[in-house]
Amino acid sequence: MKDIATPNRTKEILETYGFSFKKSLGQNFLIDVNILKNIVYHAGLTKRTGVIEVGPGIGALTEQIAREAGQVVSFEIDGRLLPVLEDTLSPYPNVKIIHQDILEADLNAVMEQYFTDVDEVVVVANLPYYVTTPIILKFLMSKVPIERLVIMMQKEVADRITASPGTKAYGSLSIAIQYYMDAEVAMIVPKTVFMPQPNVESAVIRLSRKTEAPVEVIDEDFLFEVSRGSFVQRRKTILNNLQTSLPNGKEKKDTILEAFEKTGIDPGRRGETLTIEEFGRLANALYPDFHRPQK
Missing domain, CATH: 3.40.50.150 (Vaccinia Virus protein VP39)
Known part of the structure; x- marks a missing residue:
C-alpha cells in the first residue's frame, strides 16, 4: 500500500x-x-x-x-x-x-x-x-x-x-x-x-x-487569571500589572501588597521570573478579595 x-x-x-x-x-x-x-x-x-x-x-x-x-x-x-x-x-x-x-x-x-x-x-x-x-x-x-x-x-x-x-x-x-x-x-x-x-x-x-498539580490552588481559573494579568505589560512589575488587571486593583493596592507579604514574593519582580508554584501561592492569597463569583 x-x-x-x-x-x-x-x-x-x-x-x-x-x-x-x-x-x-x-x-x-x-x-x-x-x-x-x-x-x-x-x-x-x-x-x-x-x-x-x-x-x-x-x-x-x-x-x-x-x-x-x-x-x-x-x-x-x-x-x-x-x-x-x-x-x-x-x-x-x-x-x-x-x-x-x-x-x-x-x-x-x-x-x-x-x-x-x-x-x-x-x-x-x-x-x-x-x-x-x-x-x-x-x-x-x-x-x-x-x-x-x-x-x-x-x-x-x-x-x-x-x-x-x-x-x-x-x-x-x-x-x-x-x-x-x-x-x-x-x-x-x-x-x-x-x-x-x-x-x-x-x-x-x-x-x-502530570500525576499531580505542581501547586494546590483554591481555584484554577483564578490562578490563570492572575498569571495572565501579570504579563499584561512584560516590562512592568507584577504589582503594577496586577493593579491594572485585577478588579479595582488600583484602589486595593494595599490588599495586593498584603498578599505579596503573606507569600514572601517581592512585588518588584516581573511576571516572567515567577514559578508556577509562586503564582499558585499568590493566587491563593489574592483569591478572597479579588475572585469574581460565578454568575
Whole structure:
C-alpha cells in the first residue's frame, strides 16, 4: 500500500479532487513519511490506544496513526476534504472522520461514544497554526482524561509552551499548559516537508499529563487569571500589572501588597521570573478579595 505522504502521491490526490489550499484554514500538508512516523513514535501508540486527531487534511498523518492505534477519531472542518478522506483512508476501518470544528465538539461525548474500549486516549495532530493555542487549551480545560498530546505547531508557540521561568518566551501560556502537563520539544521540522511550505519554522511538542498539580490552588481559573494579568505589560512589575488587571486593583493596592507579604514574593519582580508554584501561592492569597463569583 502506497503511503499518502509522498510529494507525488499528494499531488496526484490533490489533482484528482481538484483541491486548492485555503490559507484561512492554515492548510499545510506533510509530504515526508519519515517525519510522520517519527511523530507517531513520540506518541507511543498501541492497539489499546485511542487517538483524537485534528485537521487530517488528506489523511497523511491519520494513515500512520491508524496503523499503530486501536481507534482514531479525526476532526476535519473543511467539507471539501471529506470525499478525499473517504477514499484515502478506506483501508482503515478503525478511523472515524467527524466533520466539525474541534472547538465546538463535546469531548466528553466523543470519549463515551468512541473510546470506552481503550486503555488510554492520546491527541496526535498537525494543528492549523492559527488556532493552536485555543485547541490545546480546550483539551486541557475540558478535563477529559487525555494522557498525552503530540502536536505539530509553529516553533515560536512551542518555545512559549515549553519555556522556563526567567526566559523571554515564558508567559501565561507556559503556566496554563505546564500546570497540567510536562512539556518538551520532541523534534524540529523543516519547512521543506510541507506542501505548500509555511513561512515559519515548525516543531513537534509532547505534552504528558502530570500525576499531580505542581501547586494546590483554591481555584484554577483564578490562578490563570492572575498569571495572565501579570504579563499584561512584560516590562512592568507584577504589582503594577496586577493593579491594572485585577478588579479595582488600583484602589486595593494595599490588599495586593498584603498578599505579596503573606507569600514572601517581592512585588518588584516581573511576571516572567515567577514559578508556577509562586503564582499558585499568590493566587491563593489574592483569591478572597479579588475572585469574581460565578454568575
